[in-house]
Structure formats: C-alpha cells, structure tokens
Amino acid sequence: VIEGGNTDEAAFTGDGPHFNSGFLDGMGKDEAIKAAIDWLTEHKAGHEKVNYRLRDWIFSRQRYWGEPIPVIHWEDGETTLVPEDELPLRLPKAKDIQTSGGKESPLANLDDWVNVVDENGRKGKRETNTMPQWAGSSWYWLRYMDPHNDKAIASPEKLKYWSPVDLYVGGAEHAVLHLLYARFWHKFLYDLGVVPTKEPFQKLVNQGMILGTNHEKMSKSKGNVINPDDIVDEYGADTLRVYEMFMGPIDAAKPWSTEGIHGAYHWLDRVWRLLIDDNNHLRDRVTTINDGKLDKIYNQTVKIVSDDFSHMRFNVGISQMMVFVNDAYKADSLPIDYMEGFVKLLSPVAPHIAEELWSLLGHDETITYEAWPTYDASKLVENTVQMVVQVNGKVRSHIEIDRDAAQDQVEKAAKQDENVEKYLEGKTIRKVIVIPNKIVNIVVG
Structure with a gap:
C-alpha cells in the first residue's frame, strides 16, 4: 500500500x-x-x-499485388537473396492474373518470371509470396525526403534536415498496428545508422471515421456507403472539403448528414455572392476605403482561425469564418485588404473557390504561396463602448462613446442624452459618478 x-x-x-x-x-x-x-x-x-506486446508479424501474402520478396529457392536446397545489383525486384507485367487453385500466390503461375538459372546452370524458383501492404507504409515518408535518389533511401543530409516528421496524420484504424510497425522499422534503421533520429514522428494525429447516417461504420453490406465522387460531382470538391472539416473534432467519429453537405454548399455560395456580383465581377462594396466597422471582427477572425487551424480545430475555425461573413453582409463597405485576408483563411478548406476569388480580387499569381494573414492586436476591441446612464441609481438610457473618452466628455454626453434630460429638468445635479466604459450615475436633488 x-x-x-x-x-x-x-x-x-x-x-x-x-x-x-x-x-x-x-x-x-x-x-x-x-x-x-x-x-x-x-x-x-x-x-x-520482460514481456513484449509485439506479436509475430506474418510478412507474406499469397496475392499478386505487393512488393515481391527478393529471395530465390535453389534446387539443391539453398536459399539466397537476389543480388543487390538486380534490386529493386519488380512485379512482372501480366495480362491475366490467375490463382493457382492451391495455397500459392498467383505469381507461381508466371513461369517466365518464377524460374531462374544461375551462371553455373543451377535451377531455382523465385519466392512467389509478396510483402503485405504494411511493408511500404512502414517507411515511405523517408523516401519522400529524397525521392529521386537511386543510391539510398535518402541522402544523410536530407534525412538530417527533414527528420523527424513534424506532424503525421492517419486514420484511427491505424492508430495501433501501423504506428507500431512504423516505429519498429524506423528504430531498426536507426540501429543500422541509416536514419539520424530514434523516432519517426514528433506528433501523430489520428482522424476519426466518418460513419453512415445510421451512426454505423460504412460498408457495402449495410448499404450506407457514401461515394465521395458522387458528392464532388453534385456539390464540388470544396463543399465536400468544408463539410468534412466542419463536421466536428478531427479525432471524433462523426455520422454523415445530407443536411450538413447542403449547409456547406450554401455557405460557400454566400461567400461567393458576398464578393462577386451576378456578372461575375467584383462588387462595388469591395473598396480601398476602410470605415473601421469590420476592424474588430476581421482581426478577431484572423487570430481565432490561425490558432484553431494550428491546433487542427478546423470546425471551430470555420465557425468563426461564418461569423465574419455574417458581419460582412451587414457592412456598407468591404475593405479589400480584409477581403484578401479572409480569402487566404478560406484557402486551406476551400482551395478552388479561394483561388477564383483571389484572381477576381486582381491577382495574377496563385494564392498558394501568399503569406498567411496577421492580426492587429490593438483592433481586437471596439473603439466605442455602450455605457449605462443612471439617474439616482435607476437606468434611464444608454450612450455610445469612444472607449478612451475623457470623464468630462462622458458626463456631457450623458447629460445631453434626450432620454436623460427630462429626468434632470428642474433639478440640481449633486454629483456624477463615472465607472469608465461601464456606468454613468447622475445624482440629483
């Protein structure tokens, strides 16, 4: 104990x-x-x-697709590896892939590929099993670092520069085995001195599954499969992308909703119509003039979306963009620099529409390489505030005044308010109490 x-x-x-x-x-x-x-x-x-939880990994499959195992079995009982100068060993091209009817791989039927003879006339057969799909997925990110290198997985310089992977995103169904195999291969390569880091990834995020409308895993047998190609054909790729990002937290399992896809489509349509008229031209409201009405909501949106996207809270970030669009529709003018900043925020979740809007905003180059927008912290608060005006402790009106207004300005505005004046008429003002940016209390007698 x-x-x-x-x-x-x-x-x-x-x-x-x-x-x-x-x-x-x-x-x-x-x-x-x-x-x-x-x-x-x-x-x-x-x-x-010490008990290890790593189970034996059956590293062979009896099927055509998959990396061939570079092993030759000779007639005298010896088994050798394919010479290094003959690597990589590629799958043979075949028009008709047939199973053998037994326990062997379809490759066993391709005699021209299977049967080999060495320089001494010794006959042998290639290994006909293929590697499992896990083989390539256990190290492929290393190859991305130097894909054209024909001498090694990647050069030491590029491995040192790129490793380890900063962020790895994969499906929840791969959260255990794939991660285990990937780390196993990487640590093996580290022990050999091939890679410079002990761990392959700095951060791993497993996105949740999209379930059927009945909250069950999609499967053909249940008839609840949604074909993404059909959604793209009907609504466009941006709509599907926005909807998937807006469904909920990235790591949660979420049910598909037809109403949700409609909502994403209509929101993108609102975004388009905010900036573009029926003649496919930029609206006159988009201007270089900034009346300050959108200062707070724009800078708040840049701040919130930047933070949410960096933490993969895409649904929350999109929600804030919706708030901005609502406020923008109420504004008399749309400052072009704010609209450009908003389109940049939109680009990761709706890249095609964002690219079109960027072009219509007057740019010849792609939006892809534009700098991410920044916010002005001084504009995260309103320049004006609503203050309560009391007379002898009772609320009589509200006034809007500059946030940094001097006390005498606040008192003057409160006394001149038409709803307050009638309570002051014929009375003597004994005292005025001001709580900055909140309350004005006029004491009369």
Whole structure:
C-alpha cells in the first residue's frame, strides 16, 4: 500500500512510501519493485522477466499485388537473396492474373518470371509470396525526403534536415498496428545508422471515421456507403472539403448528414455572392476605403482561425469564418485588404473557390504561396463602448462613446442624452459618478 492522496475521493496512483507492506515499508515504488523481485528470486518463487506486446508479424501474402520478396529457392536446397545489383525486384507485367487453385500466390503461375538459372546452370524458383501492404507504409515518408535518389533511401543530409516528421496524420484504424510497425522499422534503421533520429514522428494525429447516417461504420453490406465522387460531382470538391472539416473534432467519429453537405454548399455560395456580383465581377462594396466597422471582427477572425487551424480545430475555425461573413453582409463597405485576408483563411478548406476569388480580387499569381494573414492586436476591441446612464441609481438610457473618452466628455454626453434630460429638468445635479466604459450615475436633488 502506498501512502498519499485522498483515497476517499479517488484511488491514489502516484508514488510514495509503502506502509502495511512488510519488508517493503518505507520504500518508494521503484525501490519496492526491485526489492520484491529480489526476494522472489532469492526464495526461488519467481524471477524478473520482460514481456513484449509485439506479436509475430506474418510478412507474406499469397496475392499478386505487393512488393515481391527478393529471395530465390535453389534446387539443391539453398536459399539466397537476389543480388543487390538486380534490386529493386519488380512485379512482372501480366495480362491475366490467375490463382493457382492451391495455397500459392498467383505469381507461381508466371513461369517466365518464377524460374531462374544461375551462371553455373543451377535451377531455382523465385519466392512467389509478396510483402503485405504494411511493408511500404512502414517507411515511405523517408523516401519522400529524397525521392529521386537511386543510391539510398535518402541522402544523410536530407534525412538530417527533414527528420523527424513534424506532424503525421492517419486514420484511427491505424492508430495501433501501423504506428507500431512504423516505429519498429524506423528504430531498426536507426540501429543500422541509416536514419539520424530514434523516432519517426514528433506528433501523430489520428482522424476519426466518418460513419453512415445510421451512426454505423460504412460498408457495402449495410448499404450506407457514401461515394465521395458522387458528392464532388453534385456539390464540388470544396463543399465536400468544408463539410468534412466542419463536421466536428478531427479525432471524433462523426455520422454523415445530407443536411450538413447542403449547409456547406450554401455557405460557400454566400461567400461567393458576398464578393462577386451576378456578372461575375467584383462588387462595388469591395473598396480601398476602410470605415473601421469590420476592424474588430476581421482581426478577431484572423487570430481565432490561425490558432484553431494550428491546433487542427478546423470546425471551430470555420465557425468563426461564418461569423465574419455574417458581419460582412451587414457592412456598407468591404475593405479589400480584409477581403484578401479572409480569402487566404478560406484557402486551406476551400482551395478552388479561394483561388477564383483571389484572381477576381486582381491577382495574377496563385494564392498558394501568399503569406498567411496577421492580426492587429490593438483592433481586437471596439473603439466605442455602450455605457449605462443612471439617474439616482435607476437606468434611464444608454450612450455610445469612444472607449478612451475623457470623464468630462462622458458626463456631457450623458447629460445631453434626450432620454436623460427630462429626468434632470428642474433639478440640481449633486454629483456624477463615472465607472469608465461601464456606468454613468447622475445624482440629483
């Protein structure tokens, strides 16, 4: 038993001195574990053992597609590797892929490829099993770092520059086995001195599945499969992309909703009509004049979307962009620099529409390489505030005034408000109490 914590509320899982534990009393957790193992060993009641959860990996498949295993089995019983100068060993081209009817791979039927003879006339057969799909996916990111190198996986310089991968995004169904195999291969390559880092990825994010409308995993047998090509044909790729990003947290399983895809389509249509008229021209409201009405919401949007996207909270970021569009529709003018910044924010989730809007905003070059927008912290708050005006403690009106207005300006505005004047008429003002940016209380008698 370990001492510590309030066990009336929850089990204590930390470290601390043992008590009521015999010869382990007073020891911390690590010390007690070692002492217990030593005692078991000394009394021949047990011994230390490390249990690995890595199961045997069946590294062969009886099918045509997959990397051929570069092994040759000779008629005299010897098994050798394919010479290095003959690598990579590629799948043979075949018009008719037939299974053998037994336990062998379809490659076993391709005699011209299977049967080989060495320089001494010795006959042999190639290994006809192929590698599993995990083989390539266990190291492919290394090849991306130097894809045209025909001498090595990648040059040491490029491996050092790019490794480890900053962010790896993969499906939730691969969260265990694929990660385990990828790390196994990478650590093996590290032990050989091929790669410079012990770990392949700095951060791993597993996105959740998109379920059927019945909240079950999509499958043909259940008849709930949504074909993305059909969605693209009907609504466009940007609509599908926005909807998937807006469905919910990236790591959550989410049910498909036809209403949701309609909503994404109509929102993108609103974005387009905000800036572009029926003649496919930029609206006159888009101007170089900035009346300041959108200062706060634009800078808030840049700040919030930048933060949310960097933390992969795409649904929250898109929600903020929707707020901006709503406010922009209410504005008399749309400052062109704000509209350009908004289109940049839109680009990652709706790249095709964003590219079109960028062009119509007067740019010849692609938006892809444009700098991400920045926000002005001084404009994250309104320049004006609503203040409550009281007379003898009772609310009589509200006034809008500059946030940094001097006290005498605030008092003057409050006294001249038409809803307040009638309560001051014929009375003597004894005192005016001002709580900056909140309340004005006029005391009369």
